[in-house]
Amino acid sequence: METASLPLDTAPLGGRYTLLARIGEGGSAEVYRVHDTLLDRDVALKIAHGHMPQADRQRFLREIRTLARLSHPGVVAVYDIGEQNGRVYFTMPLLSGGPISLLGPLEDDPASLGHFLTAASFAARALHHVHAAGLVHRDLTPGNILLDAHGLPRIMDFGLVALSEYSRHLTRSGVTLGTPQYMAPEQARGVGVGPWSDLYALGAVLYRAACGSPPFVGDSDQSILFQHVYEEPTDPRELNPAIPDALATVLLGLLAKRREDRPATGEALAAQIALARRDIWARQASGQYRGGRTRSGEHPDGPLNPAALQLAWALPLSGEITWPSAVVGQGPLVAVGTRKGELHLVGASGETREQLPAGDEVTAPATFGAGSVLYGSWDGHLRRASLSAPSSTVLWSHKTRAEITGAPTVWGDRILVSSRDGHLHAVSLKSGELVWAYRASGPVAVSPLVWAGTAIVADEEGWVHAVDAVTGTLLWKVQLQTVHATPALAPLGRDADGREEAALLLATWPGEVHALHLYRQGRAQLNSQEPLLWTYDLEDEIWAAPAICGQNVVVAGWGGQVRALTVRGGDDVWMHRLDGRVTASPVVSGGHVYVASESGELLALAGDSGEVRWRQREAVGVQATPLAAGGALYVAFMDGTLRAYR
Known part of the structure; x- marks a missing residue:
């Protein structure tokens, strides 16, 4: 597969986007900071690798269509779509705040806890919107939940998103897609993936942010997946004693092995976070x-x-x-x-x-x-x-x-x-x-x-x-x-x-x-x-x-x-x-x-x-x-x- 980067001195893509710097690369695409000469602003441009396999091209197009269907402040938006020399690209907001993991490790003070709880609730409601549209993200990681200039998270990278028929196909074929450190037990086993799996993954991401370490680490992907399926996570307060009791309860609830023991929806999670916030301020502020x-x-x-x-x-x-x-x-x-x-x-x-x-x-x-x-x-x-x-x-x-x-x-x-x-x-x-x-x-x-x-x-x-x-x-x-x-x-x-x-x-x-x-x-x-x-x-x-x-x-x-x-x-x-x-x-x-x-x-x-x-x-x-x-x-x-x- 050809993965050569675009030269920064190339002519503006689509006659509109001047390349400024490459800021990331994935298995099927790379991301650039570009200047939109039409609207005079910097945006992010994601462009597919050249000569990619047809399955990867379809997945990239599915990501674009998915983002175009969703309209929520917590989900990254599609600004524009185009094609350059057979390579499909789209533009989206340039998120400057870094991954959500930068909100931690937590300190027990109003500023640190306040920012974390606000971001967690915002992400939970955005995930609820995704699920209400009949979608499952399947690959929530700190790098896929980026912060904007105001410290609010945006969910992105919907390349593995699954509509219901596609989910059933993957389940039948036993395919396991996702990132091991943030993968729900049922996803690790290749069975029963759904919105509850995304909530588990969000819990693992928030655990990583709060503690400074993901819930499970190991020498191999198989070791990490085994722990997700069979072992209980370390109490987050043991890794970071500054984590309040009420927040630890929310994190451990998200990481429950059985999906029935996790919050039912993203809205239910946001409500739990609101109760935790009230308890934290009442008891400790x-x-x-x-x-x-x-x-x-x-x-x-x-x-x-x-x-x-x-x-x-x-x-x-x-x-x-x-x-x-x-x-x-x-x-x-x-x-x-x-x-x-x-x-x-x-x-x-x-x-x-x-x-x-x-x-x-x-x-x-x-x-x-x-x-x-x-x-x-x-x-x-x-x-x-x-x-x-x-x-x-x-x-x-x-x-x-x-x-x-x-x-x-x-x-x-x-x-x-x-x-x-x-x-x-x-x-x-x-x-x-x-x-x-x-x-x-x-x-x-x-x-x-x-x-x-x-x-x-x-x-x-x-x-x-x-x-x-x-x-x-x-x-x-x-x-x-x-x-x-x-x-x-x-x-x-x-x-x-x-x-x-x-x-x-x-x-x-x-x-x-x-x-x-x-x-x-x-x-x-x-x-x-x-x-x-x-x-x-x-x-x-x-x-x-x-x-x-x-x-x-x-x-x-x-x-x-x-x-x-x-x-x-x-x-x-x-x-x-x-x-x-x-x-x-x-x-x-x-x-x-x-x-x-x-x-x-x-x-x-x-x-x-x-x-x-x-x-x-x-x-x-x-x-x-x-x-x-x-x-x-x-x-x-x-x-x-x-x-x-x-």
């Missing part, structure tokens, strides 16, 4: 300090209209509430600790649900997870209490060597917690037993951050430590300045080599804000060519953690100034000054930045301009980070009063 494991400071379900906020209720608690406390929440519960040695669980209507005891002050933020709440105290104990009715019960207590001032971070089946003597502990979520311990260079006051399977913690000697979250071994470290505030992490997309990049934002006590350039290669790596993206001197002490608002990072100085800087360059965007000192970390929700001062001033600022959208003054100051959740703003005041504004 505001359940950890700083709004997720990337510590972005984003709370996705705060007040819809902050200008209309009014005091809904005020509840006096036991003891003062001081830095580094934070209000956290899950579902109908919010939690905050006091210096009297209790963690208070409060209902959304302002009623006390539980007062969980501790042996000493509870100033470290608590964490919700796995039907329980985790909280540390100054006596060095980390406790896990069940939230099961009728009352909370302490399930276990783990003793560290010094005061706990940072929030526990739940990562899969383990918890990461730091203590003042510089130790970072990983303990079992189930039993509280120590898994590993790492010693930093100095005292630690911040919460550990997890990204790309890497635990990142900064100490008061100025060292930033990156530790393998599985083993506790040091990956790298770099020295900056004393850090009292938990870092934030902002995604930066992908570099020219396809590696996921991020900016680690560190606000130091002397007032300098540093952006470290990280990339994902297995675990998080520091970019040795450009380790420091930028530094900004706030010329003020910083005790508050930075927060990410879109493309900006918001930092607050102790003297009262709040600044928004661009994540990529550290350039000034806006500045606002509060009346009092600021130790509480700013939080972001719905494009607004919520800040509180030690003088009792509460503000909602527009994230893009810094304009004041709401202001409230109270007689008592705030040092604890507020919570924006369930349409309300919860603020814990230094005198031990918890107030809700709706």
